[in-house]
Amino acid sequence: MKPIEVIFTLNGKDTRVSSDPNRTLLEVLRNDLGLTGTKDACGGEGECGACTVILNGKPVNSCLLFIGQVMGQNITTIEGLSEKGDYHPIQKAFVEAGAVQCGYCTPGAVLASKALLDNNPRPSDQEISDGLSGNLCRCTGYKKMMDAIHLAAERHSND
Amino acid sequence: MTEILKTIGKAEIRKDAWQKAAGKALYTADIPVNNLKHGIVFRSPHHYARILEIDTTDALNMPGVLQVLTAEDIPGDKIFGPLVPDQPSLAQEVVRHLGEPVVLIIAESRKEALAAREKIQVTFEPLTPVFDPVLAAKPDTPQLHEDGNVITELNVQDGDIERGFEEADIVLEEVYHLPRISPGYMEPETSLAVWEQDNSITVWVSSQHPFTDQGFIAAALDLPVSSVRVKSSVIGGAFGGKEDSSLSILAALGAQAVKGAVKLVNNRRESFLAHPKRHPAQIKYKLGAKKDGSFTSLKVEAYLDTGAYSSYGPAVGMIFTETLTGSYKIPNVQVDTYVVYTNSPISGAMRGFGSPQSHFAVESMVDLMAEELEMDPIRLREKNILHPGDKIFTGVIINETANSLPICLKNVREIIQRFQAIKPSPGKKAGVGFALASQSMGLGANVPDDSTHRLEWAPDGRILIHLGSPDLGQGLATAAEQITAESLGIPFDQVVTLELDTLDSPNGNVTCASRMTYMAGNALIDASEKLIQQLLIHSSRILDVPVENLLYKNGQVIKPDGSKVPAVEFVSRLAEESIVLCSESTFSFPYPEDTTPQHLPIGMPHVLFCFGAQVARVEIDPELGTVDVTHFAAIHDVGKVISQAGVEGQIEGGVATGLGYALYETMLQKGDRWVDSFTEYLLPTAKDLPHHYENIILEVPEASGPYGAKGIGEITLVPTAPAIANAVYDAVGVRVTKLPITPERILGFAD
Ligand code: FES
Numbered sequence A: 001m002k003p004i005e006v007i008f009t010l011n012g013k014d015t016r017v018s019s020d021p022n023r024t025l026l027e028v029l030r031n032d033l034g035l036t037g038t039k040d041a042c043g044g045e046g047e048c049g050a051c052t053v054i055l056n057g058k059p060v061n062s063c064l065l066f067i068g069q070v071m072g073q074n075i076t077t078i079e080g081l082s083e084k085g086d087y088h089p090i091q092k093a094f095v096e097a098g099a100v101q102c103g104y105c106t107p108g109a110v111l112a113s114k115a116l117l118d119n120n121p122r123p124s125d126q127e128i129s130d131g132l133s134g135n136l137c138r139c140t141g142y143k144k145m146m147d148a149i150h151l152a153a154e155r156h157s158n159d
Numbered sequence B: 001m002t003e004i005l006k007t008i009g010k011a012e013i014r015k016d017a018w019q020k021a022a023g024k025a026l027y028t029a030d031i032p033v034n035n036l037k038h039g040i041v042f043r044s045p046h047h048y049a050r051i052l053e054i055d056t057t058d059a060l061n062m063p064g065v066l067q068v069l070t071a072e073d074i075p076g077d078k079i080f081g082p083l084v085p086d087q088p089s090l091a092q093e094v095v096r097h098l099g100e101p102v103v104l105i106i107a108e109s110r111k112e113a114l115a116a117r118e119k120i121q122v123t124f125e126p127l128t129p130v131f132d133p134v135l136a137a138k139p140d141t142p143q144l145h146e147d148g149n150v151i152t153e154l155n156v157q158d159g160d161i162e163r164g165f166e167e168a169d170i171v172l173e174e175v176y177h178l179p180r181i182s183p184g185y186m187e188p189e190t191s192l193a194v195w196e197q198d199n200s201i202t203v204w205v206s207s208q209h210p211f212t213d214q215g216f217i218a219a220a221l222d223l224p225v226s227s228v229r230v231k232s233s234v235i236g237g238a239f240g241g242k243e244d245s246s247l248s249i250l251a252a253l254g255a256q257a258v259k260g261a262v263k264l265v266n267n268r269r270e271s272f273l274a275h276p277k278r279h280p281a282q283i284k285y286k287l288g289a290k291k292d293g294s295f296t297s298l299k300v301e302a303y304l305d306t307g308a309y310s311s312y313g314p315a316v317g318m319i320f321t322e323t324l325t326g327s328y329k330i331p332n333v334q335v336d337t338y339v340v341y342t343n344s345p346i347s348g349a350m351r352g353f354g355s356p357q358s359h360f361a362v363e364s365m366v367d368l369m370a371e372e373l374e375m376d377p378i379r380l381r382e383k384n385i386l387h388p389g390d391k392i393f394t395g396v397i398i399n400e401t402a403n404s405l406p407i408c409l410k411n412v413r414e415i416i417q418r419f420q421a422i423k424p425s426p427g428k429k430a431g432v433g434f435a436l437a438s439q440s441m442g443l444g445a446n447v448p449d450d451s452t453h454r455l456e457w458a459p460d461g462r463i464l465i466h467l468g469s470p471d472l473g474q475g476l477a478t479a480a481e482q483i484t485a486e487s488l489g490i491p492f493d494q495v496v497t498l499e500l501d502t503l504d505s506p507n508g509n510v511t512c513a514s515r516m517t518y519m520a521g522n523a524l525i526d527a528s529e530k531l532i533q534q535l536l537i538h539s540s541r542i543l544d545v546p547v548e549n550l551l552y553k554n555g556q557v558i559k560p561d562g563s564k565v566p567a568v569e570f571v572s573r574l575a576e577e578s579i580v581l582c583s584e585s586t587f588s589f590p591y592p593e594d595t596t597p598q599h600l601p602i603g604m605p606h607v608l609f610c611f612g613a614q615v616a617r618v619e620i621d622p623e624l625g626t627v628d629v630t631h632f633a634a635i636h637d638v639g640k641v642i643s644q645a646g647v648e649g650q651i652e653g654g655v656a657t658g659l660g661y662a663l664y665e666t667m668l669q670k671g672d673r674w675v676d677s678f679t680e681y682l683l684p685t686a687k688d689l690p691h692h693y694e695n696i697i698l699e700v701p702e703a704s705g706p707y708g709a710k711g712i713g714e715i716t717l718v719p720t721a722p723a724i725a726n727a728v729y730d731a732v733g734v735r736v737t738k739l740p741i742t743p744e745r746i747l748g749f750a751d
């Protein structure tokens, strides 16, 4: 297939890639742009959430997005959260609450949490577990992730 | 006076968490390499078939293809296996399970390798597969391997079971069925191998045993071990499943063939089909008890399905066998365990290593027995639990750690009362259940189990741990850092763990068997003492003060006049003299001769145990049969908490995995294929976990443990499924004997 030019905003920067249109955003991020913080745990079948990125404020599985679909869109990956060397409050909360074990699910879970808190600054337990339900984690049992989200929410409202 | 501990027991923040949360931690698939080539494996489309011909010509002619390898192209050993060499790296003559590797394609890009795979032509002659281990164990069933289908038969007996059953007032028998489940780590198996110009090779692995990988790779490539360097990358979970070298051997073979860098990544489907799973089990369990509740006799016949190749099957059979009496004293026991080859996917090591299977039988049966005896199930357990000094049927004498069992039960009683007082939601039926659990530590008697680790005092004053065993994500490095910091009296922040590299790391042995904090911890305490000695010897020379007049405390050398010199001053000065302060120590898992029975096969018995209990409250929709675990409490004795967050994380994660075993997970056979994706194989999500959750962590010290610590990694998922099953019975009166507890089973639509 003929490569296409795709222009989009990635972590706040104008980005231009040339790619086969049938490749996924996940592949382009990892292989062309060297952004390996976005993971694949289910084989790109939309089942694990390890490849979560934020598309115009909403969490999406980047393995299910063809690169052509991001034309003109705004994408945030995990690398975009701590770009200036400072960790995002949600990253801090994950680390401090002990929500990171093997860490493979962490980038996706952090981004899903960010999208959740951006839309709902004081979520209930129920809303948090709904918000995280697309992100599989085999290590933590999700408890400390939920604690982390509460912690980030509390700190935010105290600011 | 006992010293106050500075870091032991604290919820220190693990140092690798920052990089992981930032997406900067490099897992094997993330490591940037120049001129990288990509491997793809052609896998068997049959459960069982003879290979008549492999034609790779067309594939080789595809664009971008560099090499196409079959078993014939392997220069060294074509077969490997951690306990029994029975597994071909690439199939020869016959394939014994769906997804078995047959051909390895190396191409410039993954896409080209995938396209070439379509052109591989293999002529198979399908054979009739066998999937039922009981059938496979029969001598007239076609045998998959030369030595027959029963790879391990364990017959252990103690006392006289017939007499025991005669003495019993009630004898109950039940058959329990446990499913094949996946370790389900989020990072699929990956390996990256780089052929170096000096004809050596460097291989990055996501593995629990890099030193074992090193040996298998050297043997397959026909290289001296010294030409194979294995490096541990950041590991995205393992849970036993990454005690398997198959993918790293293939990556290394590929790199050797193209004399370059080759990456191999399993996708999730390949991971399901070709990597070790938890053994499915069929357990016939017969227990006798007197009216007063005391157990008199136990007879068990069990079959474990190890699939096409043995992996760790024989060893799983042992821990399974040893834990069939659970946490109880039973005077007469006979166990016959068969570990059997079938044409199913390989079963091997997985967190719990046989104990989750045995405990589902034990703890379901003990509840059933309580009911038949019309006795409180806690009271029945209190009557039969092990006490220090008790001898179990393997001949092992249980040590002081069994003192935690009555404490577990006391907690269970209190929690059950609370959970029972909660009213069911409208339209739901509620029930509360619990289970006890035991889990062995260590690799078993007469299996070499030495763990070596090294400390280095860096010129800037930091302590570097050359940890000889990989941190799988569970937090081993943090525990090692806390123990080292405490032993040297220096701040936790000043201790750093280096990534494992077989070139210069000591061999700490495989990370598994609930014993890594214990092994590494003991070695590091000893290494710390040696490091202090060295520091004092050198300071004595520099200060010109006899060594016996110097003291060390909290990172400082104390001179006879009481003045203190920071250790870093000596260490940096020594660095100028090109002297590095280093110390190494080996800890060997203790099997005291007088208490370790010698009549059992190698690998048996295990002599140290961890204990725990879990309580579940469920709500069931009587129309739909759906189970919601609403409340949960996990009570675990860890001897001594080293890392608070680490221990809690192990428990919470274990419970989630146990809940998946109880309610959702099973790698079913569907027609001619296996369930091989997360679409059909359901892992618990954040929505499935109990809304109310409690950890109760006990500290009954283990005399041989570092600061009294023992293991926690595996036991955390052992009592979960029987506790939930017992709660389900309490709610709706259905005794489920097959996992997972699906709505169909609750409603009686499926057996
Ligand atoms: S890789 Fe699993 S959802 Fe995208």
Ligand code: FES
Residues within 6 Å of the ligand: A099, A100, A101, A102, A103, A104, A105, A106, A136, A137, A138, A139, A140, B186, B236, B237, B473
């Ligand atoms: S931390 Fe390992 S999968 Fe979530």
